[in-house]
Amino acid sequence: MFFRLCVRAPRILISSMNCFQLGLNTGQPDTITGFKACRIAWIPPALSTMSTISPAELSSRMTSTEIRASLSLASIFALRMLGMFLILPVFAVHATSLPGGESATLVGLAMGIYGLTQSFGQIPFGIASDKYGRKRIIIIGLILFALGSFVAAAASNLQWIIVGRAIQGAGAISAAVTAFIADSTRDEHRTKAMAMVGGSIGLTFAISLVAAPVMYRLIGMGGIFALTGILSIIAILVVIYVVPPAPQKSHAKSVPFMEILANGELMRLNYGVFALHVTQMAMFVVVPSALMQYADLPLAAHWKVYLPVVLASFALMLPPVFAGERRGMMKQVFLGAIVLMLLVQAGLWLFLYGPTMHWSVLVMLLLAFFVSFNILEACQPSLVSRIAPPAAKGSALGVYNTLQALGLFCGGAFGGWLQQHVGPSSVFVLGAVLSFVWLIIAANMKNLPRRGVMPASV
Numbered sequence: 001m002f003f004r005l006c007v008r009a010p011r012i013l014i015s016s017m018n019c020f021q022l023g024l025n026t027g028q029p030d031t032i033t034g035f036k037a038c039r040i041a042w043i044p045p046a047l048s049t050m051s052t053i054s055p056a057e058l059s060s061r062m063t064s065t066e067i068r069a070s071l072s073l074a075s076i077f078a079l080r081m082l083g084m085f086l087i088l089p090v091f092a093v094h095a096t097s098l099p100g101g102e103s104a105t106l107v108g109l110a111m112g113i114y115g116l117t118q119s120f121g122q123i124p125f126g127i128a129s130d131k132y133g134r135k136r137i138i139i140i141g142l143i144l145f146a147l148g149s150f151v152a153a154a155a156s157n158l159q160w161i162i163v164g165r166a167i168q169g170a171g172a173i174s175a176a177v178t179a180f181i182a183d184s185t186r187d188e189h190r191t192k193a194m195a196m197v198g199g200s201i202g203l204t205f206a207i208s209l210v211a212a213p214v215m216y217r218l219i220g221m222g223g224i225f226a227l228t229g230i231l232s233i234i235a236i237l238v239v240i241y242v243v244p245p246a247p248q249k250s251h252a253k254s255v256p257f258m259e260i261l262a263n264g265e266l267m268r269l270n271y272g273v274f275a276l277h278v279t280q281m282a283m284f285v286v287v288p289s290a291l292m293q294y295a296d297l298p299l300a301a302h303w304k305v306y307l308p309v310v311l312a313s314f315a316l317m318l319p320p321v322f323a324g325e326r327r328g329m330m331k332q333v334f335l336g337a338i339v340l341m342l343l344v345q346a347g348l349w350l351f352l353y354g355p356t357m358h359w360s361v362l363v364m365l366l367l368a369f370f371v372s373f374n375i376l377e378a379c380q381p382s383l384v385s386r387i388a389p390p391a392a393k394g395s396a397l398g399v400y401n402t403l404q405a406l407g408l409f410c411g412g413a414f415g416g417w418l419q420q421h422v423g424p425s426s427v428f429v430l431g432a433v434l435s436f437v438w439l440i441i442a443a444n445m446k447n448l449p450r451r452g453v454m455p456a457s458v
Helices: 002-026 032-042 050-059 064-085 088-097 104-132 134-153 158-170 174-184 187-241 257-262 264-294 303-327 330-353 359-387 390-421 425-443
Strands: none
Touching: 064 134, 064 174, 064 187, 088 104, 088 187, 088 264, 104 134, 104 158, 104 174, 104 264, 104 390, 134 158, 134 174, 134 187, 174 187, 174 359, 174 390, 187 303, 187 359, 257 264, 257 390, 264 330, 264 359, 264 390, 264 425, 303 330, 303 359, 330 359, 330 425, 359 390, 390 425
16 A cells, blocks of 8 residues: 555646646636545546545554553453452462361352452443443442452451452442443454453463462462552552543433343353353362372462463464454354363363373363453453443443353352362363353354444344
8 A cells, every 4th residue: 555655646746736727727726626526537546446445444443542442441451350360379279278268168259259249230330330431430449449459458367358359349340341442442443442351351360370479479368469459549540540531422212221131142142251250260269279289380380381371372362363353254263262162171071080191281271271261251242342232331241241240259159169079070060061051052143243343233
């Protein structure tokens, strides 16, 4: 494009001069009408097609406001999720040193209670963000998250940590943030923006896996909780000073909440995010101990596995997502990711329950898990925002994030219970069953729209 413009620039200049001269001769010098008519007459057809190329090229790029909104809101997600992820690699081991930590069920509850209280808050926070504005609701949620972090930092037993985690979860801002991103981006760029959020969450997860063991050794679990509170305060400053103002709301007709709940396509996505996060949280009740047992890897060295696995999974998940969107084959990519998740759960069950395998098999299964997880995590919220009507994005994403939060709670609680009463391998049976049901449900979904194509609203 640049080369073509350079070659033809002299011709454009000559035609412009001729046009000006013609305007003088016709008595319409420099008028828009005269110049436009003249330009059409003088510019050759090959050049005139450039005017149809430029808007397409322009629309294929995110504006500076879209980039700023996406990156700043993704950073809020990242700062908040870092507070949650930092405890995952070390908490199950640390909890055994606390009063009440001898119960695996209580340990799982401490990990999952965050998701339970999130599930209570997502729909009200989402509806409130539709009514009172995104920024205000996000700040209230971050204040609650910071308060819960400081309560957990001061806790001396597992019960008070559960209380602090419950208060953390009450700051349920996921729906408001994702709705804010949907408001601030055009449809053709929404998957990119949601992928930024998914990428920030994944990168945060990778950082936490590396940093958590080191930080645990340096500042202890109380220090990690206190740091999460400080990060939440920093996120509040990002909302106030960095996130651009919310776009003007369109005066679209309000949608009854029951229509959101009854929409079949949204229900498929809501079940999917529930199954995905049950599987994720339940896995990490078992995986840290499995790495210690089978790879003879101390907790402080787990980052040597997690970091390359998570980074490699990003590189592997991007090509199928971009190709699927470009070719209108996102349904096939989506179903393929669910199948991969199912195979990973079956493989992890076989690793623990079957004949002895080398620990590198566990690492490869973790890589496959994160590839499927990242694909599904990036695609689903974008689809919810496309399918939901404009006036009810916050409500639809509130329902979606409620199911996500319930998945986090159920994964931690059920994973801990299954590990204690049935055995570690049973956790992966749960994940396999959920993934198989998800595959059946998703197989009947409509073909996912290409980027920039809006399906029928609710």
